[in-house]
Amino acid sequence: MVASIKFLNRFFPFFFALDEHNTLVNIGNSLAKVLNWNGTPLPISDVLQLRFPYEVDLSHEAFYDLIGAVIIFDIKDKKSQIKGEFITFRGDDRTLIFMGSLLLNPDENMDELQLSLADFPSNDNSSNLLFSLKAQRAALEEVTGLTRQLKEQQAEMRKVNQELMQYTHAVSHDLKTPLRNIMSFMQLLLRSLGPLSGPQQEYVDFIMQAAQRMEQLIKDLSTDASIRELPAKFQDVNMQHLIEDVERGLRSEITAVNGRVIFSELPVIKGDYSRLYQLFSNFIQNSLKYRSGQDPVIREEARQEETSWVFSVADNGIGMDQVFLPKIFKPFIRLHNHADIEGSGLGLSICHRIVEQHGGSIRLDSEPGKGTVFYIQLPR
Amino acid sequence: MYGLVNKVIKDAIFQRYGETAWQAICKRIKLEDDIFVNLEPYPDELTHRMVAEAASYTGQSIPDMLMEFGRHWIEYNAVHGYGDMLKLAGKDLYTFLSNLDHMHAGMSHVFPELRPPSFRCERLGENQLKLYYRSERQGLQAFVVGMVQGLGEYFDTPLEVKHTGPCEKESICEEFIIDIKV
Ligand code: HEM
Numbered sequence: 001m002v003a004s005i006k007f008l009n010r011f012f013p014f015f016f017a018l019d020e021h022n023t024l025v026n027i028g029n030s031l032a033k034v035l036n037w038n039g040t041p042l043p044i045s046d047v048l049q050l051r052f053p054y055e056v057d058l059s060h061e062a063f064y065d066l067i068g069a070v071i072i073f074d075i076k077d078k079k080s081q082i083k084g085e086f087i088t089f090r091g092d093d094r095t096l097i098f099m100g101s102l103l104l105n106p107d108e109n110m111d112e113l114q115l116s117l118a119d120f121p122s123n124d125n126s127s128n129l130l131f132s133l134k135a136q137r138a139a140l141e142e143v144t145g146l147t148r149q150l151k152e153q154q155a156e157m158r159k160v161n162q163e164l165m166q167y168t169h170a171v172s173h174d175l176k177t178p179l180r181n182i183m184s185f186m187q188l189l190l191r192s193l194g195p196l197s198g199p200q201q202e203y204v205d206f207i208m209q210a211a212q213r214m215e216q217l218i219k220d221l222s223t224d225a226s227i228r229e230l231p232a233k234f235q236d237v238n239m240q241h242l243i244e245d246v247e248r249g250l251r252s253e254i255t256a257v258n259g260r261v262i263f264s265e266l267p268v269i270k271g272d273y274s275r276l277y278q279l280f281s282n283f284i285q286n287s288l289k290y291r292s293g294q295d296p297v298i299r300e301e302a303r304q305e306e307t308s309w310v311f312s313v314a315d316n317g318i319g320m321d322q323v324f325l326p327k328i329f330k331p332f333i334r335l336h337n338h339a340d341i342e343g344s345g346l347g348l349s350i351c352h353r354i355v356e357q358h359g360g361s362i363r364l365d366s367e368p369g370k371g372t373v374f375y376i377q378l379p380r
Numbered sequence: 381m382y383g384l385v386n387k388v389i390k391d392a393i394f395q396r397y398g399e400t401a402w403q404a405i406c407k408r409i410k411l412e413d414d415i416f417v418n419l420e421p422y423p424d425e426l427t428h429r430m431v432a433e434a435a436s437y438t439g440q441s442i443p444d445m446l447m448e449f450g451r452h453w454i455e456y457n458a459v460h461g462y463g464d465m466l467k468l469a470g471k472d473l474y475t476f477l478s479n480l481d482h483m484h485a486g487m488s489h490v491f492p493e494l495r496p497p498s499f500r501c502e503r504l505g506e507n508q509l510k511l512y513y514r515s516e517r518q519g520l521q522a523f524v525v526g527m528v529q530g531l532g533e534y535f536d537t538p539l540e541v542k543h544t545g546p547c548e549k550e551s552i553c554e555e556f557i558i559d560i561k562v
Contacts, residue, residue, distance in 0.1 A: 110468065117468065127479075131482055131485070132486040133486075138461035139419055142461060
């Protein structure tokens with residue numbers, strides 16, 4: 001088969017032809033433009049610094065074997081690629097013709113190579129590809145920009161969060177002193193007043209109760225702030241010892257309501273001791289607070305699963321209705337039908353945060369009149 | 381259509397009528413999230429509502445509004461990310477219009493849900509071109525007129541472009557005549 005140069009040029013403007021001495025004897029218009037070729041036959045090694053993605057010696061036969069080749073060549077120190085095929089197209093076996101099209105890297109400027117789209121045949125996929133490369137580049141720029149914005153917003157949010165926590169810390173600290181003054185002067189006042197009438201005593205009780213509630217709220221706000229603000233310190237925590245410590249810390253509250261905490265054989269886990277202390281202390285206080293008519297019994301157990309420990313804290317308290325369950329870990333949620341029970345409304349939301357910081361999760365089962373079980377899953 | 385279209389419309393309103401206008405339009409079409417991502421497809425209906433509200437806000441007809449957005453399209457893309465694509469498509473109006481299909485086809489590798497229009501350009505005389513526009517969408521002829529006007533400015537080629545009606549032999553095809561002023 002014989003192909004005319006005109007035909008080759010029209011469909012493969014990046015073609016080149018080699019004779020059996022590996023001399024370039026013809027070359028497509030577009031490639032000629034790029035290489036500044038003046039038409040004199042030249043050894044291919046002088047014209048193109050050919051590079052293949054794999055090793056090839058420069059023999060005619062070796063080229064011939066390279067069907068579907070990608071040739072990387074240097075044009076003015078810019079590496080470009082021609083993708084195509086070596087074919088004997090003259091029927092004489094002495095001329096090899098490489099029919100290919102130029103692939104540009106997205107950051108390569110066609111102007112510099114003195115090419116325009118017209119140098120690519122109109123049916124050539126590479127002209128679509130050129131647009132696609134540009135579109136890809138623009139898309140990447142957009143994604144990079146969006147990622148940068150996101151990062152900036154994240155940093156800003158972190159800063160605002162931190163400021164908010166510092167503010168909470170400062171405010172709760174500043175509220176503590178006047179509150180203590182109110183409580184101690186109230187006590188002094190009571191002492192100097194002597195015996196009170198029935199209604200007077202009732203009012204005083206209200207004031208003291210409100211003050212204590214406020215004290216608890218301030219304490220919880222400050223705990224919440226430090227848990228959010230400060231990083232957790234992970235270490236081995238013996239849960240058996242930890243629950244013993246919690247029980248000791250809450251002994252007067254537990255004995256005041258005739259309660260009991262039952263536990264045995266709890267494992268050692270990785271965690272932040274003081275946060276886990278806070279966690280289990282909150283659960284026990286919660287059980288004592290929402291106790292039923294019976295003496296409160298709180299049972300703590302641990303069950304080993306494939307990748308985690310599941311601790312359960314079960315009580316025989318009043319339990320709660322299913323409708324409350326989804327909201328229970330949100331801050332300032334209190335069971336409205338038990339408004340008389342003291343609490344800041346932050347206890348369980350603090351628990352939730354602590355468990356999250358440990359990479360775990362909490363869920364609970366509860367039924368009115370039957371009690372509540374919290375399940376705390378923590379990684380092993 | 382992809383977010384790029386809505387982004388250009390937003391930018392046009394912002395640049396030409398100010399932030400207050402944009403916010404009023406968002407309010408009227410109940411658009412809460414006005415950050416458009418180029419790479420994300422949005423319903424065509426949203427774009428149409430934006431155009432219609434912008435027209436009513438600025439007291440123009442919808443075709444005039446589309447024309448304005450078409451002109452802004454070229455202005456915007458020349459400087460925001462897609463400038464290289466415009467450069468690649470050609471150094472003169474005729475070459476550029478002849479390469480539009482390659483350009484949209486190339487984009488569809490990156491925008492897989494692209495449903496691009498198709499254009500064919502014919503020389504009628506030394507200073508006259510005929511542009512054939514095919515699209516599965518309706519009512520965007522004025523957008524094309526605006527874009528061609530924008531291209532005239534981009535190539536520093538004073539021109540006049542007119543939508544002359546549907547193509548003679550083909551359905552779903554519209555014809556435009558471009559007169560280049562010399
Ligand atoms: C850098 C330049 C350009 C880019 C990046 C671009 C990209 C796009 C994109 C993303 C769409 C949305 C299509 C979809 O989401 O399905 C679109 C639509 C469209 N483009 Fe282009 N385009 C460019 C230039 C042009 C030019 C110069 C013209 C005409 C002169 C044109 C004519 C249109 C028209 C008329 C539509 C509306 C859709 C339709 O008619 O079906 N575009 N283009």
